Amino acid sequence: MHLVKKIEIIANSFELSKILDGLDHAGVHGHAVIRNVSGKGLRGDSTEDLDMTMLDNVYIIAFCMPEQIKPVIEHIRPLLNKFGGTCYISDVMEIRSVKCIASL
Template structure:
């Protein structure tokens, strides 16, 4: 097990490409995208919108602790300009490493 950072971003789906590009440029190349997210936040309920471009997405990514500063530098301006939120937390990664025997 080892410590990694979990990045959770909730934003307008219209900005998804910019968000994923920001993660990629920060060295975070793997992510999960959940589309059509509805809920209630500070700006109220967003589940009644009919237009697809106004749907929210939930992006989950993981990175090493030393990668988090570049991520914040890329993502924060996007969220400030277009709206959305980002949460960063410490989590433990459990990875099974398969050993290959030499022949």
């Protein structure tokens, strides 16, 4: 087991490609995207009944090594400040061994 950083981003789906490009430029090449996310945040309810899918929210989850987190913040913060959204970063443990990752 080893410590990694978990990156969770909730943003407008219209900005998804910019956010994924930002993660890629920061060296985070793997991610998962969950579309059509709704909930309630600081700006109030996010409605589910909009006909335009470009207004839907997405949930992006990615993992990286702790030393990669500074570039992630440098690439993602300006996007979220400009287009909206939120990002959470936490410490988690990955149970695969580092040797397994290197051999893939």
